[in-house]
Amino acid sequence: MDRIPILKLGEALLVTIQVDMHDRLAMALEEDLTARIVEQSAKGVLIDISALEIVDSFIGRTLANIAMIARILDAETVVVGMRPAVAITLVELGLSLPGVRTALNAERGMAMIKNRIDDHDPIAADGEEGDC
Amino acid sequence: MDRIPILKLGEALLVTIQVDMHDRLAMALEEDLTARIVEQSAKGVLIDISALEIVDSFIGRTLANIAMIARILDAETVVVGMRPAVAITLVELGLSLPGVRTALNAERGMAMIKNRIDDHDPIAADGEEGDC
Numbered sequence: 525m526d527r528i529p530i531l532k533l534g535e536a537l538l539v540t541i542q543v544d545m546h547d548r549l550a551m552a553l554e555e556d557l558t559a560r561i562v563e564q565s566a567k568g569v570l571i572d573i574s575a576l577e578i579v580d581s582f583i584g585r586t587l588a589n590i591a592m593i594a595r596i597l598d599a600e601t602v603v604v605g606m607r608p609a610v611a612i613t614l615v616e617l618g619l620s621l622p623g624v625r626t627a628l629n630a631e632r633g634m635a636m637i638k639n640r641i642d643d644h645d646p647i648a649a650d651g652e653e654g655d656c
Numbered sequence: 657m658d659r660i661p662i663l664k665l666g667e668a669l670l671v672t673i674q675v676d677m678h679d680r681l682a683m684a685l686e687e688d689l690t691a692r693i694v695e696q697s698a699k700g701v702l703i704d705i706s707a708l709e710i711v712d713s714f715i716g717r718t719l720a721n722i723a724m725i726a727r728i729l730d731a732e733t734v735v736v737g738m739r740p741a742v743a744i745t746l747v748e749l750g751l752s753l754p755g756v757r758t759a760l761n762a763e764r765g766m767a768m769i770k771n772r773i774d775d776h777d778p779i780a781a782d783g784e785e786g787d788c
Binding site (some may be wrong): 528540543572605630 | 687
């Protein structure tokens with residue numbers, strides 16, 4: 525696979541990461557997402573990682589990069605579906621996913637994005653990480 | 657990968673197929689979807705195949721099976737994001753995806769499912785295939 529599909533749902537873009545991302549795939553995802561945020565005036569990016577058993581520093585950095593790029597383009601990034609073991613490993617590795625908001629599942633993540641569109645205000649939702 | 661992730665969004669379940677499905681993966685998807693439809697009282701199943709360059713008779717049959725199972729459980733299946741070349745190949749192969757509704761993209765597919773939830777009635781949307 526050379527591209528991860530990006531689905532538009534309302535004002536949000538949805539990405540499900542199912543395969544281990546190598547360099548090129550991660551770069552393609554960054555580029556595609558950036559282009560789609562601008563083209564479709566997206567206000568939010570929802571990234572589901574429930575299929576990932578391992579999130580290493582490369583994927584962590586990719587997610588952080590996407591969140592930063594999206595923020596500059598006035599879109600919020602929410603990572604959803606992180607497995608408990610992945611969260612433990614991330615903390616053990618000292619990776620705190622700076623700038624990345626998280627939610628327990630896609631439904632809550634979508635609610636966070638919708639709330640943000642409605643009142644353009646940080647949302648206090650369960651399972652969310654600090655916004656910096 | 658041994659499982660394709662299923663996301664719940666409102667009363668719909670969303671699946672993005674990104675890899676070629678072998679027998680076991682297809683069976684696991686059927687089982688997982690069936691269980692989730694019942695657990696979460698889902699009214700619709702949205703299957704995005706925009707990442708698939710080839711839909712052979714096996715995948716076609718899997719999609720038709722899922723649609724039939726979902727229908728028995730009172731949920732509607734909408735396949736979205738089919739590439740033009742895939743549509744051409746399907747017709748050339750004589751595969752008409754019986755019982756599978758289609759929409760051009762995820763947004764329209766979700767609208768079809770929402771309409772169906774609202775008035776429990778077949779929807780006349782662009783890009784949709786006959787319901788049989």
